[in-house]
Amino acid sequence: MTDIRSMSLEELTLFITENGFERYRAKQLLSFLKAGADSFDEMTNLPKKLIAFLKENAYLARADIVRKQVSSIDGTVKYLFSLSDSECVESVVMSYHHGYTICVSTQVGCKMGCTFCATGKSGFSRSLTASEMIAQITSAQKDLDIRISNVVLMGMGEPFDNFENVVRFLKLVSSEDSLNIGMRHITVSTCGIVPKIYEFADLELQCGLSVSLHSPFDEKRSETMPINRRYDIAELMKACRYYLKKTNRRISFEYALISGVNDTERDARELSHLLKGMLCHINLIPVNEVSGTGYQKSDLKRQQSFVNILTSLGLNATVRRTLGADIDASCGQLKRNFQKGDV
Numbered sequence: 001m002t003d004i005r006s007m008s009l010e011e012l013t014l015f016i017t018e019n020g021f022e023r024y025r026a027k028q029l030l031s032f033l034k035a036g037a038d039s040f041d042e043m044t045n046l047p048k049k050l051i052a053f054l055k056e057n058a059y060l061a062r063a064d065i066v067r068k069q070v071s072s073i074d075g076t077v078k079y080l081f082s083l084s085d086s087e088c089v090e091s092v093v094m095s096y097h098h099g100y101t102i103c104v105s106t107q108v109g110c111k112m113g114c115t116f117c118a119t120g121k122s123g124f125s126r127s128l129t130a131s132e133m134i135a136q137i138t139s140a141q142k143d144l145d146i147r148i149s150n151v152v153l154m155g156m157g158e159p160f161d162n163f164e165n166v167v168r169f170l171k172l173v174s175s176e177d178s179l180n181i182g183m184r185h186i187t188v189s190t191c192g193i194v195p196k197i198y199e200f201a202d203l204e205l206q207c208g209l210s211v212s213l214h215s216p217f218d219e220k221r222s223e224t225m226p227i228n229r230r231y232d233i234a235e236l237m238k239a240c241r242y243y244l245k246k247t248n249r250r251i252s253f254e255y256a257l258i259s260g261v262n263d264t265e266r267d268a269r270e271l272s273h274l275l276k277g278m279l280c281h282i283n284l285i286p287v288n289e290v291s292g293t294g295y296q297k298s299d300l301k302r303q304q305s306f307v308n309i310l311t312s313l314g315l316n317a318t319v320r321r322t323l324g325a326d327i328d329a330s331c332g333q334l335k336r337n338f339q340k341g342d343v
């Protein structure tokens with residue numbers, strides 16, 4: 001069966017014409033998908049013969065809403081979507097002054113095993129197709145009756161552990177024939193799979209890159225992020241510099257402040273030393289306390305002194321506002337509660 005939602009206009013045109021249908025039908029079909037169609041039957045102005053052909057030979061990946069939670073604090077919406085094989089992923093829609101941003105999942109679970117992360121704790125099931133990532137956006141847009149203008153790949157999963165599908169997704173979502181969300185409005189977040197950072201840089205996609213750092217010391221980073229045992233901080237920084245050189249786009253470093261683990265003055269000074277002179281921004285996030293990890297967020301005073309050290313040393317750093325706190329919609333809290341039966 002052909003995965004229609006993962007296809008570009010060119011691929012779709014080829015598929016359709018090879019099977020004897022007019023080429024302009026491909027564009028028509030894509031506009032239905034853009035509008036959020038979930039079945040071929042909704043494509044009312046396509047000829048019956050084409051609809052019958054599609055039903056027999058192709059499918060539309062879906063992300064069906066299983067649960068929806070709306071934050072009473074800031075209106076952030078968290079969805080639990082079910083995919084065609086009943087695996088579930090979560091997505092979060094946040095409203096900012098410049099529009100709506102969606103946080104998309106790229107895998108069911110994650111193999112990387114970061115000790116502070118709920119997804120990491122839930123194990124790994126499978127990677128998502130490009131169409132399943134797109135379906136998260138179209139389902140949310142349809143449900144909320146909005147146009148989403150920004151995408152961050154910061155949901156469940158490690159995007160660079162699903163490289164091909166993620167790149168396909170990025171090209172599709174930014175194309176005019178599909179959702180038309182510009183690359184400059186998309187950010188990919190990685191825990192630091194170094195060879196993929198090079199590969200990604202070489203694609204010169206103009207997409208934002210966010211790197212989860214969480215400690216400037218190898219020993220400590222390896223304790224919380226096992227990927228660091230494979231690619232250490234020096235290698236990671238080299239890859240980031242290469243990305244910067246290739247794309248000229250500022251990198252964001254994510255740094256979750258964990259009380260007593262990575263929030264001391266020594267950590268702040270070493271972090272400054274590491275990132276000094278680099279075109280980047282440091283996003284400090286008080287760690288979201290995931291049950292079973294034992295980690296606690298740094299108190300307000302410590303958060304403030306950490307950010308002060310960084311800025312006084314000339315770095316660009318801010319403490320990120322937490323959205324959707326009452327519905328566990330923050331980074332690293334997306335997990336498969338549903339399948340554990342506690343919803």
Ligand code: SAH
Nearest residue numbers: 117157158189190191212254287288331332
């Ligand atoms: N796998 C990718 C993207 C998904 S995780 C990555 O690790 O970058 C999205 C972000 O949430 C990452 O920056 C990750 O480090 C962060 N994160 C995970 N668990 C967290 C927690 N408990 N508190 C704060 N941030 C967390």
Ligand code: SF4
Nearest residue numbers: 110112114117120191
């Ligand atoms: Fe995976 Fe990212 Fe969570 Fe680490 S932080 S376990 S890479 S989702």
